Amino acid sequence: MIGGLLATLAGSAWARAALRYGVTVLAILLFLLAIRRSGERAGRLAERLETTERSHDAQRRMLEAAAHRPRSRDDLAERLRNGRF
Numbered sequence: 001m002i003g004g005l006l007a008t009l010a011g012s013a014w015a016r017a018a019l020r021y022g023v024t025v026l027a028i029l030l031f032l033l034a035i036r037r038s039g040e041r042a043g044r045l046a047e048r049l050e051t052t053e054r055s056h057d058a059q060r061r062m063l064e065a066a067a068h069r070p071r072s073r074d075d076l077a078e079r080l081r082n083g084r085f
Contacts, residue, residue: 009015070076 070079
């Protein structure tokens with residue numbers, strides 16, 4: 001019964017045309033979904049890169065500040081006296 005129905009549909013020109021268009025639409029839909037997913041992934045990676053860059057910038061500024069800090073209490077007092085702090 002099902003085989004006969006499928007044979008009838010496969011033999012029909014309208015059914016073959018509909019199947020051809022259906023497969024084309026499905027391929028385009030899958031392609032668009034893949035592009036969307038790729039874009040979302042690229043956006044997440046860009047956001048992660050931006051966050052990492054901000055974190056590295058903050059660490060770099062902290063290291064620079066630590067490199068220029070007074071080495072002892074005497075150095076701190078001297079800086080405060082000279083008004084360089």
